[in-house]
Amino acid sequence: MQFYxxxxxxxxxxxxxxxxxxGMSHPESAKRGMHLAEFGMLMAIIGTxxxxxxxxxxxxLAGLAIGSVVGLAMGVWVPMTAMPQRTALxxxxxxxxxxxxxxxxxxxxxxxxxxxxxxxxLGFEVMLxxxxxxxxLLAFAKLQGLVRGTPMTYKGQNVFNMALxxxxxxIFVYLIVVPGSMPLFFVMVGLAFIFGLLLVMPIGxxxxxxxxxxxxxxxxxxxxxxxxxLSNKVLIIAGTLDxxxxxxxxxxxxxxxxxxxxxxxxxxxxxxxxxxASGEQDGTMREVGLDDIATQLAYANKVVFVPGYGLAxxxxxxxxxxxxxVLEKRGVTVKYGIHPVAGRMxxxxxxxxxxxxxxxxxxxxxxxxxxxxPTTDVAVVIGANDVVNPDARDNPxxxxxxxPILEVDRSKSVVVLKRGQGKGFSGLExxxxxxxxxxxxxxxAKDTLTRLVQAVQHA
Amino acid sequence: xxxxxxxxxxILLISALYVFALAAFLGYQVISRVPPLLHTPLxxxxxxxxxxxxxxxxxxxxxxxxxxxxxLGFIAVVCSTTNVVGGFVITDRMxxxxxxxxxxKKD
Numbered sequence: 075m076q077f078y079x080x081x082x083x084x085x086x087x088x089x090x091x092x093x094x095x096x097g098m099s100h101p102e103s104a105k106r107g108m109h110l111a112e113f114g115m116l117m118a119i120i121g122t123x124x125x126x127x128x129x130x131x132x133x134x135l136a137g138l139a140i141g142s143v144v145g146l147a148m149g150v151w152v153p154m155t156a157m158p159q160r161t162a163l164x165x166x167x168x169x170x171x172x173x174x175x176x177x178x179x180x181x182x183x184x185x186x187x188x189x190x191x192x193x194x195x196l197g198f199e200v201m202l203x204x205x206x207x208x209x210x211l212l213a214f215a216k217l218q219g220l221v222r223g224t225p226m227t228y229k230g231q232n233v234f235n236m237a238l239x240x241x242x243x244x245i246f247v248y249l250i251v252v253p254g255s256m257p258l259f260f261v262m263v264g265l266a267f268i269f270g271l272l273l274v275m276p277i278g279x280x281x282x283x284x285x286x287x288x289x290x291x292x293x294x295x296x297x298x299x300x301x302x303x304l305s306n307k308v309l310i311i312a313g314t315l316d317x318x319x320x321x322x323x324x325x326x327x328x329x330x331x332x333x334x335x336x337x338x339x340x341x342x343x344x345x346x347x348x349x350x351a352s353g354e355q356d357g358t359m360r361e362v363g364l365d366d367i368a369t370q371l372a373y374a375n376k377v378v379f380v381p382g383y384g385l386a387x388x389x390x391x392x393x394x395x396x397x398x399x400v401l402e403k404r405g406v407t408v409k410y411g412i413h414p415v416a417g418r419m420x421x422x423x424x425x426x427x428x429x430x431x432x433x434x435x436x437x438x439x440x441x442x443x444x445x446x447x448p449t450t451d452v453a454v455v456i457g458a459n460d461v462v463n464p465d466a467r468d469n470p471x472x473x474x475x476x477x478p479i480l481e482v483d484r485s486k487s488v489v490v491l492k493r494g495q496g497k498g499f500s501g502l503e504x505x506x507x508x509x510x511x512x513x514x515x516x517x518x519a520k521d522t523l524t525r526l527v528q529a530v531q532h533a
Numbered sequence: 534x535x536x537x538x539x540x541x542x543x544i545l546l547i548s549a550l551y552v553f554a555l556a557a558f559l560g561y562q563v564i565s566r567v568p569p570l571l572h573t574p575l576x577x578x579x580x581x582x583x584x585x586x587x588x589x590x591x592x593x594x595x596x597x598x599x600x601x602x603x604x605l606g607f608i609a610v611v612c613s614t615t616n617v618v619g620g621f622v623i624t625d626r627m628x629x630x631x632x633x634x635x636x637x638k639k640d
Contacts, residue, residue: 087585094582095579099567101628101631108625115582115584123591133594137590137594140611140614157623164577167613171590171608171613178598191546306588309588315564317560421570421571
């Protein structure tokens, strides 16, 4: 009876998880879908508490209580601009939990896992879990600004990393063939922890959307492997869904940059070597006055805002919304063009603008907004750089050649809001800034936008 | 038949592989339909859902196999619960912000 109750609660949870993710196809159905998934999770937890092997509840309840408090605090207080950091941290937590369960299972059998399939799954679980934990923690540190976001490279890095990975996998295979060595197992776990750090070290901040998605995928697959070890179907299903979601997202992100996964992972993009390839740009950047821009905006028919990571760092999402409000009151059509890799994680910009009360019908994807630029009077680029770099389209020699861009340079006038004259994260020169249609407005984006609001009101 | 019987083990493995393959296929179908608009909530939702490894952690923490397992299980319960609770709370919070035009106007 108890067996059926537990298994049935897992089956229910699996169905609700799938329905929950299916709801994600539209913002309106997503909310209901998530409530289903939450209910499914609750069912699975209640079911598990009935498990016959459980003797004492002290540690379980203590863990549930502490986790709930920490999770709730994180969920309620983390600002939307810090969403990439929070997500990286939660990948680390999830993967660490999977690794710990695997280690504990191995320890419980005293290292004598004669069943090779079981040992294989357990090895996968622990290795993926361990490398995702440290990899995600480093990604978190980079996103939070605790360590520098530029790629950290040294001579022979890729060779060294590959060698380390080969040794780790070698030990893994040995443990399957010749079971029983506890010390070797812990060497493998240790190496996997180190490999996670090495994997993320050479990857720059601008490539974080791909890394985040990949770590998401690994964390999911680690959970799925746990499911194989424990013969638990709901774990396999939820882990696989997570793993595939991350995998699909990382492919989409790579495609949005026209780069291969290998290039993202091992190319150390944004380091000194790639930046040198871009060369110098002729001409000068034209700085424009705030009042001129305000007048242009006030008398425009159509304005498109193009936000980038700079919008998040300046916390300027509400200021954009205010400017859009003022313009819409004057009868100007306002749209937002969102590049898939703008920001530090997939969909980052959409969330920020939604937070500032921008209706989602005003947020346009790359393919939807690009045909509109020729009829756009003013395109306002806010803290974005590489995603509007015309070199990607025009210069086959550019390191970002072939990357789909938002073609703001086709609009009648372009205004670029930028903190200073420096280059973007990739270190590339951006010819857009030197074009005759482009005017530069330097300063903190939030401050500039607030002053624009006032200027437009008086125009 | 006991669970560690070789025949039972084989059946368990094969059925697990079936589940994995079908879940992978289903995952691909479902996730491909998620618009870029919702990619951030998607990531935090799948994160919360994969916190289901909590069920494994719970058994490890409560079964008293040995002290080490209990300690590791306890830490795992804390980590997964943080993910489940934090992930769902934040996904809900994000999804509430995505509003239709008419609703935004009313605010």
